[in-house]
Amino acid sequence: MTSLPHVPRTVGVIGGGRMGAGIAQVFATAGSEVVVVEGSAAAADAARSRIADSLDRAAARDKLPVPPSDVLSRLHFVTDAVELPLESDLVIEAVPENPELKVSVLTAAERAVSEHTVLASNTSSLSVTELSAALQRPERFLGMHFFNPVPGSRLVEVVLGPATAVTSQVLGYVRALGKTDIVVRDSPGFATSRLGVLLGLEAIRMLQEGVADATAIDTAMELGYGHPMGPLRSTDLVGLDVRLAIADHLHRTLGDRFAPPSLLRDKVAAGELGRKTGRGFHSWTSGV
Known part of the structure; x- marks a missing residue:
């Protein structure tokens, strides 16, 4: 018997800008405990405010299934990847499209979490294969390309690297969010x-x-x-x-x-x- 898709219990999101905040919001709304990593206390406060404003707007349009306070209670903000929970089910980086920066945050996240954690990049164009080359566990890495604005977008583009072995697990997460996935191989710009x-x-x-x-x-x-x-x-x-x-x-x-x-x-x-x-x-x- 096939189990129903379910959201991850604990999610890390590295980067609390527009994309990262949206990703954090949708997972917290679906019931995950979410830890957002930002580079400073001021940036973390700005990310919290960004999500709170988005939740208030969604609630005003009757687009939020739970009170904003319930979602905010599941969001936690830290200033270093070392503070990611060891047993995170999923960590997604959502930092700018700079390969050196992405490699830096992904390797820091990999050191902070367990060998069972899935790592993902929200890159919209960079090579998942090249990003994975810096990781110790490339089989637990792939691309999860969300779209802006994340709460209102229905699509997640799942990009597979040559060693990716967590595809079905991640597709379950995407479907549990109520979104539709497409699976593509790693190629410049994906689909x-x-x-x-x-x-x-x-x-x-x-x-x-x-x-x-x-x-x-x-x-x-x-x-x-x-x-x-x-x-x-x-x-x-x-x-x-x-x-x-x-x-x-x-x-x-x-x-x-x-x-x-x-x-x-x-x-x-x-x-x-x-x-x-x-x-x-x-x-x-x-x-x-």
């Missing part, structure tokens, strides 16, 4: 970033060439092809700096079709990074 970035870059080129304005390009994909959000608005939500970093990586690994347009570089250089700065390809000063 989602490769397709999403390519569409986004072409939309930016169209804007740069004056084919249409940003609203028209987004509306074309939303109403013409049924996309819930147009590629330029989606780029604003992800962050233009994040999209540029991914495009640069895919350009290096997959060739010129992923070359970032000059308009994207210019906007990043000007600090127009999307929703987080109030302006990208659209204005976000009036809220989301």
